[in-house]
Amino acid sequence: MLRLEARPEPSRAMVMLTPIIAVIATMIAGGILFAFLGNNPFTAIRIIFWDPLFNDMVASYTRPQLLVKAAPLILMAIGLSFGFRANVWNIGAEGQFIMGAVIGGGTALALYPLESPLVFPLIIIMGGLGGFLWAMIPAILKIRFNANEILVSLMLVYVAAQFLAAMVTGPMKSPVGMGFPVSRNFNEYQSAFNAELLSNTGLHFGVLVMMAVVIVGYIFLTRHIFGFQIRVSGQSARASKFAGVNPHTTVALCLGISGALAGLAGLFEVTGPAGKLSTNFPLGYGFTAIIVAFLGRLHPIGILLAGLLMALTYIGGELAQFQMSIPAAAIQVFQGMLLFFLLGVDILVNFRLRWDSKSKEAH
Amino acid sequence: MNLIKTLLAGAAVATGLAGAAIAQDKLKIGFIYIGPPGDMGWTYEHDQGRKAIEEALGDKVETTYVENVPESADSERVMTQMALSGHKLIFATSFNYMDHVMNVAKKFPDVKFEHATGFKRADNVSTYSARFYEGRAVIGHIAGHMTKTNTIGYIASYPIPEVIRGINSAYLAAKAVNPEVKFKVVWAYTWFDPGKEADAANALIEQGADVIMQHTDSTAPMSEMKKHEGIIGFGQASDMGQFAPKPRVSSIIDNWAPYYVARAQAMLDGTWESTDTWHGIKEGMVEIGEMTEAVPAEVRASAQELAEKLASGEVHAFTGPINKQDGSAWLAEGETADDGTLAGMDFYVEGIEAEIPN
Numbered sequence: 001m002l003r004l005e006a007r008p009e010p011s012r013a014m015v016m017l018t019p020i021i022a023v024i025a026t027m028i029a030g031g032i033l034f035a036f037l038g039n040n041p042f043t044a045i046r047i048i049f050w051d052p053l054f055n056d057m058v059a060s061y062t063r064p065q066l067l068v069k070a071a072p073l074i075l076m077a078i079g080l081s082f083g084f085r086a087n088v089w090n091i092g093a094e095g096q097f098i099m100g101a102v103i104g105g106g107t108a109l110a111l112y113p114l115e116s117p118l119v120f121p122l123i124i125i126m127g128g129l130g131g132f133l134w135a136m137i138p139a140i141l142k143i144r145f146n147a148n149e150i151l152v153s154l155m156l157v158y159v160a161a162q163f164l165a166a167m168v169t170g171p172m173k174s175p176v177g178m179g180f181p182v183s184r185n186f187n188e189y190q191s192a193f194n195a196e197l198l199s200n201t202g203l204h205f206g207v208l209v210m211m212a213v214v215i216v217g218y219i220f221l222t223r224h225i226f227g228f229q230i231r232v233s234g235q236s237a238r239a240s241k242f243a244g245v246n247p248h249t250t251v252a253l254c255l256g257i258s259g260a261l262a263g264l265a266g267l268f269e270v271t272g273p274a275g276k277l278s279t280n281f282p283l284g285y286g287f288t289a290i291i292v293a294f295l296g297r298l299h300p301i302g303i304l305l306a307g308l309l310m311a312l313t314y315i316g317g318e319l320a321q322f323q324m325s326i327p328a329a330a331i332q333v334f335q336g337m338l339l340f341f342l343l344g345v346d347i348l349v350n351f352r353l354r355w356d357s358k359s360k361e362a363h
Numbered sequence: 364m365n366l367i368k369t370l371l372a373g374a375a376v377a378t379g380l381a382g383a384a385i386a387q388d389k390l391k392i393g394f395i396y397i398g399p400p401g402d403m404g405w406t407y408e409h410d411q412g413r414k415a416i417e418e419a420l421g422d423k424v425e426t427t428y429v430e431n432v433p434e435s436a437d438s439e440r441v442m443t444q445m446a447l448s449g450h451k452l453i454f455a456t457s458f459n460y461m462d463h464v465m466n467v468a469k470k471f472p473d474v475k476f477e478h479a480t481g482f483k484r485a486d487n488v489s490t491y492s493a494r495f496y497e498g499r500a501v502i503g504h505i506a507g508h509m510t511k512t513n514t515i516g517y518i519a520s521y522p523i524p525e526v527i528r529g530i531n532s533a534y535l536a537a538k539a540v541n542p543e544v545k546f547k548v549v550w551a552y553t554w555f556d557p558g559k560e561a562d563a564a565n566a567l568i569e570q571g572a573d574v575i576m577q578h579t580d581s582t583a584p585m586s587e588m589k590k591h592e593g594i595i596g597f598g599q600a601s602d603m604g605q606f607a608p609k610p611r612v613s614s615i616i617d618n619w620a621p622y623y624v625a626r627a628q629a630m631l632d633g634t635w636e637s638t639d640t641w642h643g644i645k646e647g648m649v650e651i652g653e654m655t656e657a658v659p660a661e662v663r664a665s666a667q668e669l670a671e672k673l674a675s676g677e678v679h680a681f682t683g684p685i686n687k688q689d690g691s692a693w694l695a696e697g698e699t700a701d702d703g704t705l706a707g708m709d710f711y712v713e714g715i716e717a718e719i720p721n
Contacts, residue, residue, distance in 0.1 A: 058447045065440055165552065169720060178482075179522040179709060179719075181552060185462060273436030275462065279552055280434050318441050322393060322427035323448070329399075 004351040014349045019295055019306070022341040029341070030334040039324050047323055048316030048334075058319065061200075066311045068202040068273055071210040072097070072265035074307035076289035078217045079258030081298040086230035087237075088254040092138065092153030093262040094286025095160035096131035100263025101270035102164050102172075103130025105277050108192035109172055109183055119191035120205075124267060131263015132256055134160065139255040143248045149255065157286070165279050172277055183277035186270070194272030206268025213261065217300035230254065262286060291339050313338070390452065390630055392416060393445035394428035395438060397457035398555045404580030404600040405554065405617070406430070409456045409479070412619035419624045423631055434459035439466055446471040452630050454623070455479065457554070458523070464488060475635050477626060480525060482706070486637055491622060494643030495525065496532035496705070497673045498615030499576075500680040501651050502597045504669050505613060506574040507537030507544050508662045509595060516567025517548045518560060518577040518584055522719050524708040526578050531712045532680045533576060536669070538714060547572055548717045557583035568594060585610055595657065602652040613666075614652030621647055641702065644674040681705065686713035 027049075031041030052062040076093045083090045090096075104127025111119055137156060141147035165181070174184040186193045194204050221227040232240040233250045240247065265285070270277055292310055296303030317331035392413075400410035413426050427450070432438045438460050445453055446467060454477045455464045461481040468476045468488045476488045484490055506515050515537060519526050530548060537544045547570050549563040560577065564584035567575055568591055575596040577584050582603055588594040588610035598604070598614025622640065629635040642648035651670050654663045672678035683694030688711040694700060711719060 057449070058444050061443055061447055068436070069440075169552070178524060178707075179527075180459065181521065182459070187462075273439075275436070278434070278459070280459070283433055283435065283437075315440070315444075318429055318437075319444060319448075321429045322441075322445060325427070327399075328429070328431045 001356045003354045003356050004347070005354045006351055007349075010350050015297070018345045018349055019297065019302070019342060021345050022295075022338060023309070025341040025345070026334065026337045029337055033330060033333060034326060037326065037330060039326055044320055044324055044326060047320045048313060050316075051319055052312055052315045062315050062319075064201040064203055065315060066308055067207050067210075068204070069314055070307035070311035071204075071207045072269050072285050073289050073292045073310055074303055075206070075210045075213055075265040075268075076258070076262045076286060077292040077296060077303045077307060078213055078300055079261030080289060081217075081293045081296070081300070081303060082221075082230055083254035083258050084234075084293060085298050086233040086250050086254050088233075088251050089150045090135060090138070090153050090255050090258045091150050091290065092135070092155075092157045092286070093258060093289050094282060094284065095153065095157035096134045096259040096262035097266035097269075097286045098157075098160040098164050098282050099134040100127040100131035100266030101274075101277060101281060102160075102167055102266075103127060104263070104267035105183065105186070105270045106167065106172055108186065108189060108271065109277075111192070112184065112189050115191045117191070120194075123192055123271065124264065127267025128260040128264045131266065132260040134263070135255040135259020136252075139252045142251050142255075149251070153255075161279075161282055164277065164281065168277050168279060174276070181279050185276050186272075187275055192271055194268055202273075204268065204272045206265065206272060209264060209268065214300045214304050217303075221300060226253070262289075295338065295342055309338075310335070389422070390420075390424045390627065391448075391450040392424055392426045392452045392454070392627060392630075393442070393450040394426065394454045394456065395432045395441055395445075395460065396428060396430045397432065397434065397460075398580060399430045400428075402555055402580050403582050403603060403605075406456070406580070407601045408617045409454070409619055412623035413454075415620035416623050416627045420627055420631070424627055432460075434463075436463070439463040442467040442476075443470070446474045451475065452477065452627065452635075455481075458525075475630065484637055484639060489626075489636075489638045489640070491638075491640040491642075492525070493617055493619075493648040494641060495615060495617070495649060496528045496680050497643045497670075498649045498651060499529040499532040500536040500673060501666050501670045502576060502613055502615060503533030503536030504540055505597075505654070505658055505662060505666050506533065506576065507539070507541035508665075509612070509658065510537075510541065510544060510574045511593070512571045512573045513541065513543040514545050514547060514571045514573065516564070516570070516572030516575040517546055518563045518567070518575065518579050519548050519550050520554050520578050521552060522550065524706060527711065527719060528705055528708045529578055530715070531708065534715055535680070535685065535712060540665075546715050546717065548715075550720055551579055553579065555580045557581040560584050561587045564588060582606065598652050604652065607653070608655035609657045611652075611655070612657045613654045616650040616652050618647055618650050644670055645676070687711070688713055688715060 027045050031045055034044040035041045053059055080090055080093055104123045107126040108123045138149040138152035141152050142149045168181040168183055172183045174182055197203050229245045232243050233245055274281055292303060292306045296306035313335050320326045321328060394413050396406045398406040400406050416424055417426055429441050432441050442453055452475045456479045458480045461483055464476050464478045465483050468485050472487055478488060478490050480492045481490045517530055534546050547567055549566055551559050551563050553559055560579045560581050561583040564575055564587040573594055575588060577599045580600055585596060585603055585606040588596050594610055595612045596610045598611050600617050602614045602616050603611050679699035681700035683698040684696045685694040687693045
């Protein structure tokens with residue numbers, strides 16, 4: 001019988017190396033997959049990982065686009081990582097992302113066509129608040145009734161999606177949208193539009209906020225008492241009580257912070273790159289962010305790198321699709337492999353495989 | 364000897380250069396699809412059009428595509444990447460790519476864009492669509508004859524003019540042959556979602572519909588119809604012939620191939636211009652799929668006749684007298700609808716007992 005046995009002290013070096021090993025394993029297994037589909041695996045891997053960064057023709061455009069694509073993922077993943085460290089499992093960032101976009105974007109639509117420098121800060125606050133309040137529902141139910149936050153936050157994703165659909169087919173529907181369930185385009189509203197800060201870079205305000213959150217998140221995690229508290233809560237509930245940590249506060253803070261950051265991500269996305277609210281607005285970023293959080297080892301710097309890596313596979317995947325006719329489904333399998341290998345390697349780092357012989361059992 | 368060597372080398376270089384020049388001259392054409400080519404509906408037919416370009420123009424062109432592109436910033440990025448990597452003609456095959464097409468077109472004045480079903484144009488952006496409503500009239504005619512419960516179900520996607528026009532056209536044709544007919548409309552708010560489409564089909568069957576039309580792209584409604592005795596439907600966008608002879612008794616096929624080949628040819632000839640194309644049965648952009656034995660011979664004959672008359676222009680799908688749903692007059696006796704009104708149609712005709720969601 002094969003058995004997993006916990007390693008008493010997992011190697012620190014291996015913990016750090018895990019993501020790199022996972023990426024290499026993904027390249028190998030993905031390469032085999034592409035070869036079976038009749039594509040040159042080396043070209044495919046080069047197009048996915050190299051071309052978006054260094055190809056003469058496209059890289060000047062795709063490099064900044066990596067930040068644009070990664071910004072919401074990183075922003076959400078950092079929020080989630082605090083909770084995941086403290087054993088508070090917010091699986092519903094997608095819902096908080098939607099609510100941030102609806103509440104913040106809805107505020108902008110309500111103010112249209114008022115032009116004022118106060119509009120943008122206001123809708124940022126409303127976006128963060130939308131996500132925060134949505135995350136407070138599982139927080140309060142957890143604190144008051146000990147309801148499982150995994151289920152509650154996940155279910156609220158679907159409620160949020162229905163709320164969005166009701167809004168864009170009703171009060172927020174664009175008067176010039178030809179009947180489509182889409183809101184007014186935010187680029188028609190200067191005060192609310194999350195525009196490119198430098199032309200042709202794609203960089204928008206949300207990218208700056210993301211970078212600030214990476215730095216602040218790093219300081220919180222490593223230098224601040226809050227970082228210590230969540231780490232203790234995650235390791236042992238009893239120990240954290242001795243350390244004076246109130247578990248209810250931890251739950252509220254972790255869900256609140258991750259909700260607010262998801263809400264901000266939704267607001268920046270809807271007023272910028274997406275451009276409008278529609279039923280097609282949610283693309284699963286909130287779920288991808290969970291992968292990014294783990295891929296980044298629940299560490300802000302790691303998450304920054306992981307988010308960029310995910311964005312690279314998206315953008316490189318698009319290039320591979322039209323340059324090599326690799327089907328979209330194969331690209332998704334490729335992305336899925338990344339998480340699979342990460343978790344697989346993780347297990348081997350923390351556990352060792354033991355072979356129990358039958359004779360042992362006979363004793 | 365040396366001379367010969369030099370000559371040979373020179374020839375080699377020349378052929379090499381010529382080869383490179385040909386490779387360079389290959390016209391790169393990109394497509395972005397809202398769904399997968401395997402949807403057997405909307406995207407499938409656009410992909411058939413892409414293949415037709417390759418078949419017709421062979422070595423002179425190279426076509427590429429990206430599937431499942433959301434109508435978001437992602438579409439803008441994909442089109443930009445295509446433009447940067449040397450594509451000179453890009454087909455965007457879903458309505459809501461519209462603003463993104465315009466954004467990218469502004470940045471790449473040398474690249475030509477073709478946007479399906481949209482209404483925003485520029486010097487390098489053309490729009491094109493098909494007069495699907497002509498096909499709707501033909502299947503509405505069949506439906507009116509075939510329904511026994513006098514209830515026709517309609518799986519609608521979004522309440523936009525194109526869809527509303529189709530409902531009106533099908534209703535008028537059905538009513539012309541069966542005054543008792545009633546339409547039930549379910550709004551799915553999606554172009555392609557097999558789960559939702561199947562639910563909609565079942566809801567309509569439960570409400571007594573025995574003929575179902577769909578303006579969504581998957582074959583899921585067909586699979587549901589197949590489970591019930593005596594329910595028929597029509598292939599949408601693509602023939603969906605795998606469900607013939609029943610439940611699929613006919614279909615409306617979007618045939619983009621001739622248009623796509625013509626546009627690619629125009630690029631090669633240097634005669635491409637920004638245009639707005641709206642073709643119907645006459646030009647072959649809308650085709651009626653084979654009517655199966657499940658439809659009585661005389662109905663097949665009359666439906667065929669209607670299709671021919673629509674093609675020749677002898678009959679228009681919207682010919683007065685027609686009132687709007689609220690009873691106000693729209694078209695007088697013998698008057699036909701103009702394209703402008705049809706393009707922006709946001710009302711039901713009289714007799715439809717439903718409301719357009721708003």
